[in-house]
């Protein structure tokens with residue numbers, strides 16, 4: 001089984017420096033792309049690889065790149081932004097890539113920037129990732145020193161500046177247009193779309209925003225081709241995936257496995273459940289995805305299969321709900337996060353999420369009324385897709401909507417017994 | 424007054440941006456690094472330096488979780504209260520920290536040594552329950568090991 005993304009990552013996560021990375025085949029894709037492929041050829045290769053964005057939404061990467069104006073008449077400068085603001089609860093995969101193999105990300109960024117003919121690349125990193133920041137800064141300096149960044153890279157005529165930007169902490173920075181506002185020094189509130197960032201992004205110029213894991217795939221696709229990439233997978237969605245597991249499992253962590261690996265196998269890669277705990281459900285891809293009950297364990301974790309059962313692949317990092325944890329309290333915890341991180345721009349989300357949080361709090365401690373379930377269901381509907389300015393509120397409603405139906409008996413028991421049965 | 428050092432650091436960041444005000448967050452971070460937090464005076468100074476109004480800078484400062492608009496202690500403890508850490512025992516970690524420090528969330532110890540804050544997911548869910556002290560990540564934190572960890576920060 002091939003693991004291109006994590007092949008260089010050592011158990012202690014000490015990253016390879018530039019010479020080591022090169023010895024392992026690093027920066028070969030950069031040479032190949034810049035010296036023997038046109039930007040358009042790179043876009044075509046990535047497009048035919050069917051790589052889908054690994055940040056949560058799963059949009060086809062190559063297709064996103066085609067929306068950027070190209071050629072001598074395109075507005076300048078053009079930007080590539082790496083979204084490394086990983087702040088979705090339960091998601092911790094990009095940290096592994098940045099700490100363990102920073103040059104892979106840098107190379108992925110340069111090749112991707114070349115594909116869209118960008119002049120400047122920004123690496124937008126959440127500030128809490130201090131270790132990643134130090135390692136990335138070192139890798140960037142090494143890449144400049146070797147002529148992989150800067151003016152006329154390897155004599156190809158292509159130039160790129162790459163800057164590392166650390167944020168100041170806020171979930172909204174992970175939302176594409178919120179991230180752009182934040183990079184411009186503003187509050188990270190989202191922007192209206194259209195126009196889309198590909199044509200009107202940072203400072204009004206064409207901008208592509210890709211997730212860390214997405215960009216890390218690009219050098220491998222350039223080196224080995226689209227067909228190889230598709231062959232890595234076990235389903236229609238191509239490539240490998242960094243799957244993660246957290247919660248009451250024996251070895252919480254990340255494993256790189258073929259796309260389409262089943263939930264059961266991913267749980268096994270984490271050593272299975274801890275002694276004395278049984279699996280009840282998982283949140284498959286970070287806090288904003290719907291619960292999937294244990295019965296669906298043999299389902300492949302990929303974009304299409306999860307969609308078929310009403311959930312989402314999201315970031316592919318699952319959070320385990322065991323049988324000794326109160327599901328109502330878990331939902332309250334999830335909604336507390338979203339209520340706190342809401343940017344406050346639009347009323348339904350700003351007012352609705354704290355209300356949801358308070359209702360869940362009341363039910364959990366035994367002060368809930370039967371009507372509260374209707375009120376919660378009403379919120380799940382009225383904060384749904386298309387009714388708020390951005391996807392934060394609809395995302396917040398995904399675990400709630402699924403939780404209300406999956407754990408209905410638990411909710412009713414809290415209300416009937418006027419206490420939490422788990423305490 | 425901004426120090427020469429602060430100005431030098433902010434200017435270095437500004438060089439990457441096409442407009443000065445884009446450096447607002449960087450400027451807040453630079454000043455916070457030097458002074459520990461962002462006072463009303465700091466807001467005004469940054470505003471003047473970047474050609475913005477104080478309200479504009481304050482709007483940015485108050486939006487971000489890790490820009491401190493109130494004085495904080497020498498060390499800031501961020502305890503993750505998001506879902507994976509919550510499942511793995513956030514409540515008891517918080518309670519033990521609170522007891523050891525003698526303060527609740529959002530407070531600073533009387534000797535000015537620690538400020539204790541909740542934080543959203545630290546991206547260390549495999550090490551839950553997790554916390555950060557300044558730039559150091561700790562996890563999984565066993566409540567019994569808290570005093571040893573705190574002992575490293577004077």
Ligand code: SF4
Pocket residue numbers: 172190341342343344345346347349350388389390391392393394
């Ligand atoms: S849905 Fe929430 S996060 Fe999104 S714009 Fe509205 S208030 Fe802000």
Ligand code: FES
Pocket residue numbers: 089090091503504505506507508509543544545546547548549551553
């Ligand atoms: S939930 Fe605590 S580090 Fe992710």
